[in-house]
Amino acid sequence: MEDTxxxxxxTFLIGYVIALIAIAVIAAVNRKALFRGDRNARVDDxxxxxxxxxxxxxxxxxxxxxxxxxxxxVLGTGAGKTLVQTGPVPSGVTPLDSAIHHAxxxxxxxxxxxxxxxVRAALDDLRAGLERRGLAVSRDTVKQARMWAWATGALTLIxxxxxxxxxxxDKPVEFLFILxxxxxxxxxxxxxxxxxxxxxxxxxxxQLRVQHGYLAPQQSPAYATYxxxxxxxxxxxxxxxxxxxxxxxxxxxxxxxxxxxxxxxxGSSGTAGSCGSSSSCSxxxxxxxxxxxxxxxxxxx
Amino acid sequence: MADDAYxxxxxxRPEISGFVAGLPGLRFAExxxxxxxxxxDLPEGLPQLLDRGVTVVPHGVRLSLGGAEPVEPERVxxxxxxxxxxxxxxxxxxxxxxxxxxxEAGHLLPIPRSREAIDAVVANVARTRxxxxxxxxxxxIAALFDWPDNELSEADFLTEILDRTDALLLxxxxxxxxxxxxxxxxxxxxxxKLPLDRVAYVHVAGGAEHQGLYHDTHxxxxxxxxxxxxxxxxxxxxxxxxxxxxDGDYPPAGELRAELDAIAAxxxxxxxx
Numbered sequence: 001m002e003d004t005x006x007x008x009x010x011t012f013l014i015g016y017v018i019a020l021i022a023i024a025v026i027a028a029v030n031r032k033a034l035f036r037g038d039r040n041a042r043v044d045d046x047x048x049x050x051x052x053x054x055x056x057x058x059x060x061x062x063x064x065x066x067x068x069x070x071x072x073x074v075l076g077t078g079a080g081k082t083l084v085q086t087g088p089v090p091s092g093v094t095p096l097d098s099a100i101h102h103a104x105x106x107x108x109x110x111x112x113x114x115x116x117x118x119v120r121a122a123l124d125d126l127r128a129g130l131e132r133r134g135l136a137v138s139r140d141t142v143k144q145a146r147m148w149a150w151a152t153g154a155l156t157l158i159x160x161x162x163x164x165x166x167x168x169x170d171k172p173v174e175f176l177f178i179l180x181x182x183x184x185x186x187x188x189x190x191x192x193x194x195x196x197x198x199x200x201x202x203x204x205x206x207q208l209r210v211q212h213g214y215l216a217p218q219q220s221p222a223y224a225t226y227x228x229x230x231x232x233x234x235x236x237x238x239x240x241x242x243x244x245x246x247x248x249x250x251x252x253x254x255x256x257x258x259x260x261x262x263x264x265x266x267g268s269s270g271t272a273g274s275c276g277s278s279s280s281c282s283x284x285x286x287x288x289x290x291x292x293x294x295x296x297x298x299x300x301x
Numbered sequence: 302m303a304d305d306a307y308x309x310x311x312x313x314r315p316e317i318s319g320f321v322a323g324l325p326g327l328r329f330a331e332x333x334x335x336x337x338x339x340x341x342d343l344p345e346g347l348p349q350l351l352d353r354g355v356t357v358v359p360h361g362v363r364l365s366l367g368g369a370e371p372v373e374p375e376r377v378x379x380x381x382x383x384x385x386x387x388x389x390x391x392x393x394x395x396x397x398x399x400x401x402x403x404x405e406a407g408h409l410l411p412i413p414r415s416r417e418a419i420d421a422v423v424a425n426v427a428r429t430r431x432x433x434x435x436x437x438x439x440x441x442i443a444a445l446f447d448w449p450d451n452e453l454s455e456a457d458f459l460t461e462i463l464d465r466t467d468a469l470l471l472x473x474x475x476x477x478x479x480x481x482x483x484x485x486x487x488x489x490x491x492x493x494k495l496p497l498d499r500v501a502y503v504h505v506a507g508g509a510e511h512q513g514l515y516h517d518t519h520x521x522x523x524x525x526x527x528x529x530x531x532x533x534x535x536x537x538x539x540x541x542x543x544x545x546x547x548d549g550d551y552p553p554a555g556e557l558r559a560e561l562d563a564i565a566a567x568x569x570x571x572x573x574x
Contacts, residue, residue: 213345214319222316222551230319 004162004169009176012162016179019155024186027148034141037198038134043208048229049096050130052236054197055205058123062113063240063256065096068232070243070250071223075104077253082107090228096122110254135201142195149191156183209237217245307356307502308570309561310544317547318346320554324561326573327355329502329542334359334392339382351387358502359383361394366425366439367412368398374428381432391501393438393471394429396422396462413448414458419465426466438501439463440471443479443517455480456494469501473546474534475508478527479517488530497538505531505564506546519548523560531567543568 003009043051052064066083069075074087083104089097099118113119130136159180166173197205215221215234223231223246234242240258243251251258310329313321321330327350336344337359343351351357361380364372384392397409412418430437441459453461463470472495481488505528507521523545531543545560558574565572 212319214315214322216345219315219318219345221319225317225320225551225554225557227553 002169004165004171009166009171013175013179016155016159016176020152020179020183020186023148023151023155027145027151027190030148031145031193032199034145035137035195035198037137037200039200041134041198041200041204043135043201043204046135047094048232048236049094050126050135051205051208051233053123053126053130054135054201055236056239057196058114058127059257060236060239061096061123061126062100062110062119063243064232064235065094065100066110066254066256067235067243067246068093068228069097069101069104070247071231072228074101077250078107080107080109081253081255082109083113083254094122096126098122110256130201135198135204137195137198142193145193145195146191149187152183152187152190156180156187159183205237212237215242217241220245305541306539306570307542309565309568309573310502310542311557311561312360312504312544312546312548313347313350313357314548315344315346316549317551317557318344320557322346322349323554324573326571327353328573329356329358329544331358331360331393331502331544331546332387334361334380334383335363337383337386339379339386343386356390357387358389359387359392361392362409363399364394364425364429365397365399366394366429367396367410367418367422368401368425369421370401372425372428377429377432380429381434384433384435389435391436391438391469392433393440393501395440395442396459397442409442411442411444411448414451414453414455415448416452419453419458419461422462423465426462426468430466430468436469436501437466438469438471439466440473440504441476443473443476447484454494456491460494460496463496463499470496470499471502471504472497472500472534472540473504473506473517474530474543475504475506475517475523475527475546478524478530479508479515482515489533492530492534492537497534497540500538500540502542502544503531503534503540504546505543506548507560519546520550522552522556523563528563528567531564535568539568543570 004012043054048064048068049061053061066075072087072090074085074090076084076086078084083100084107085101085104089101093101096119099116099122100113102118103113103116108116114123127136131138159176163173163176163180166176212233213219215226215230216238217234221230221234223234226234231242231246234246240251240256243256244258307329308326310327310331311321311324313330313332315336321327330350332344332347337347347357359380364376364380366372380392380394395409396412398412399406399409412422426437426439439462441455459470462468477488477491481491505523506517506519507523508515508517508519509521510516534540543564545557545564547557551557561574562572
């Protein structure tokens with residue numbers, strides 16, 4: 001019986017595994033470089049909303065602003081769980097504060113704030129500033145990192161073609177099938193790459209969390225003592241749980257998403273990408289390691 | 302005295318640890334002894350305070366020195382261990398009871414000013430001091446009521462306990478004010494009878510009036526009258542440290558700073574804010 005495409009099964013499998021691992025490793029190295037950011041960038045002069053953005057993206061930046069406005073006594077909730085103004089916008093606030101306060105004047109609901117044009121514009125400015133400083137990962141950079149999914153996608157396609165050819169040729173395809181599965185998983189992980197903060201920013205955030213440990217919700221911080229800036233910083237560093245610690249009734253009425261915050265906290269890791277995310281990226285590459293595992297399959301082949 | 306004076310301090314609480322950390326002139330703080338692990342991690346923020354050279358004194362609230370039964374040995378051991386961990390020059394506890402016959406009151410309760418009660422306190426302080434490597438300061442509490450079987454005046458009661466235990470006095474000026482006011486007495490009269498040279502440090506706290514009674518809440522602002530009493534005390538014999546004791550309903554940082562400054566002004570010590 002002829003080898004499929006003139007390549008013996010074991011040879012193909014070993015080549016396939018090597019290609020998979022190679023792509024995963026190169027992708028991991030490349031994204032590490034892409035997400036590195038400016039190593040000399042400083043985070044200690046950032047405002048709470050900038051820190052919140054780095055820690056949990058747009059949503060946490062909005063929550064941080066809400067926390068500050070609430071602590072300043074100018075934001076409340078009205079009928080239908082809308083935000084309402086309870087005082088004039090304080091002086092010296094950020095554009096995001098102004099935008100959210102303005103939206104509250106129109107009885108916006110928290111979940112629609114991200115669609116408000118002024119809020120959107122303020123967030124875009126905030127992000128652009130952080131990108132310029134090498135603290136935030138730009139969308140283009142994320143797209144670049146996702147490009148590697150094309151490589152593993154191509155490998156998947158080759159594998160699928162070989163699978164059909166092998167079946168037509170009446171060859172065993174079990175190991176190939178497993179490897180294709182690994183290639184698909186790697187592709188999904190690479191294609192769904194998300195990253196907000198650069199590695200430099202994540203390192204800085206970790207220090208800020210230690211420095212401002214007194215704002216952690218488990219300390220039951222006296223938000224009245226720490227003021228609006230402290231409240232905003234608490235939300236920025238420790239997530240929406242801080243809003244619930246500060247003002248549970250308001251946080252619930254304003255539909256502040258605790259789960260999202262939890263997802264951010266554990267996964268300030270996940271989405272925002274503190275250490276967890278970077279390790280979950282390498283999770284992508286260790287997924288390639290799973291390909292190495294398929295290499296075991298190649299052995300069997 | 303001036304050399305080893307600490308000046309104005311504050312009760313360290315986790316809720317305001319960031320505020321306390323930001324007080325540039327702070328040299329003295331107090332921490333609730335039961336909130337500190339004898340061997341585990343110190344509460345967040347406390348190590349930084351110690352590193353700065355701030356003296357942190359453990360303040361027990363659950364020893365029940367005034368109880369009829371002997372103090373629980375493990376509580377004494379804990380207090381002693383915490384004092385060592387913090388490198389504290391002294392510890393403090395209340396002349397009160399918090400449990401009786403195994404029932405926890407959850408409050409500091411006043412003991413009758415009787416000879417029998419003094420004997421019980423003296424025995425308990427002696428038991429406690431055996432394990433401590435540093436002195437203990439005893440704090441009389443604010444009482445909203447008096448037991449009918451009081452044999453001694455407050456001053457005589459305290460003086461006798463201090464004499465017999467060789468303990469120091471932790472004087473709570475707000476308590477003195479509260480007790481005098483609620484009994485219709487003159488707080489200065491009590492001050493005059495207390496052994497002021499035995500005062501290790503002073504608590505200054507806020508309170509509020511409800512239905513004619515002054516409550517030593519620790520959650521309200523320090524009234525002018527209490528600050529005046531601080532000034533009077535310091536004019537007679539200035540203690541080495543006076544600290545703001547705030548236990549809840551924490552106000553904005555500016556108000557806390559103003560209270561610390563007011564205590565500094567009343568005592569003549571430098572401002573720490």
